[in-house]
Amino acid sequence: MEYLIRFSQSHETFRLPEIQALALIEKVDLKIVSYSLESPFCIATLPSEDAARRLIRRSILVQSIHELWGSGATRSALHASIREHSADLWPLYQTCSFKFTFDSYQGARTSETKKEIINTFSYLPFNGPIKMRNPDQEFVLLEDWPWNSVPDGVLDPNYFYFGRLLGSGARDLPQKLDLKKRRYISTTSMDAELALVTANIALAAPGKLYYDPFVGTGSFPIACAQFGALAFGSDIDGRSIRGNDAKRTLRGNFEQYGLLDCMGGMFTADLTNSPIRRAPLGKAAGESDGVSGRIFDGIVCDPPYGVREGLRVLGVREPEKTPWIIPKGMEMYKLPEFVPPKKPYSFLAMLDDILQFSAQTLVDNGRLSFWTPTANDEDQEIPIPTHPYLEIVNVCTQVFNKWSRRLITYRRIPDTEVDPEKVKAREEEESTQQLQGKTVDELNPFRRAYFSKFET
């Protein structure tokens, strides 16, 4: 059976990755029949009505899903299509209560024309009562109007779809987690809608373990917890976890949303000196069952870009020039007020650290989803980082005026699927870098100045 998915016309490149992830979570066999970035209407085949409802119940970018009864470029084509495709379904709805509604994308109808149009459906043998509130069934005429059709006085839409409404997405969740109403946020908190989409694409679900190594105020763990996962986080800045007063803390955010049961551990740590135990890769790993020694089902994060949030790792910037820092640390480090020195680090090296960490801590088929900025200009684009143990699942882009940011998602592939040639290439690259005694920073094409352009 064909179903019509009505997306919201925003975050277009995230829509298919989200719905495909939901199909995996709900174990639903989804086949896309027609889809375009320019349209909110998508036709798909699904095994059942129940599968259709489950597929979209936690979707952020789907508004509704319908059993598709017919479609066409003109009203007469639509009616012919309904007669041809859905006549066998009509008897099922002969006696139930029902109503007709309109979903006019980029268009509008007066209530008079709506009535006129509804009357053209009088051949449907619906004898039950019309109920405007909570009818047994809702039938929807979805219309795809051209851009600006109201001011331009366009008379008819480009396309019609007619369907029986089955269910709606989770449009209430972005409102529930809205940053404007959240107790504790910072300038880099991820907006609720995109954090939820990220959690969906990363397959967060009840009983699973998720981790954000750059947790800040906790937007990603909260979104994962909202979908039932146990969510962990850490940050090099302990203040971001402790917050600024008793209520305005990361824990307080979980509390505000009634999600405390899904809060795992939160701690202060530098990803480049992480205390999380890791499984060795390669031969040292031996025969793997794909789970033992590993911890997480998903890792989701927005790493520091190094402009505003200060990308820092533990260490001394120029030890030769400041020889007193290390001895002073040795003397002072046990005091509670001791602040360990930090130094700048390269963004690309940090991305590689995230990939390596994920390869070592994700279970088989676990997902890594992280955000990175990039230039809109093609030849300044930042390459998508790769790792032999991680397969790129999809790349979604959110475009701003001068720059864009991407959500890149990987799957931890089972060891048996890893290409040994790629492992060798990676090992060689690592050893030549060490041999040349170069710092990651020197090898890095990426410059601070480069990113400072994205500031506005």
Next chain:
Amino acid sequence: MKVLTLNFLTCAVKTCKSSADSFPLHPKDAELAHDDIEINPELLANVLPRIDWTALRTTSTELGFPELPAQPPTVEELEADEALLKELHSLLLETQMMEGKLVCGCCGHEYAVREGIANFLLPSHLV
């Protein structure tokens, strides 16, 4: 810090990683708290294969809980045994270390835990 989290944490010092003594970290002067959390068998079944059982036995004894069996249950055994589910749920998810220190058995470094948040930042001579 849940006891579950302690099972995922080792010493942050790179030279300690290869030593078996750096895991698990040993609680010192630990103040514990108990949270009431709804039991989630699905979560426990998912978590079980990721637990390092030997380390969990050590942590549990060091925190003053009764000794755990020498061998971990299988997922099937766990799902069938309600008492065991409850015990593991209470230990792994409801028990929190709020204050104290986590000590590395290899280098002796002590990581402070305050208000349930452990601090793994290292001074420069250990990075």
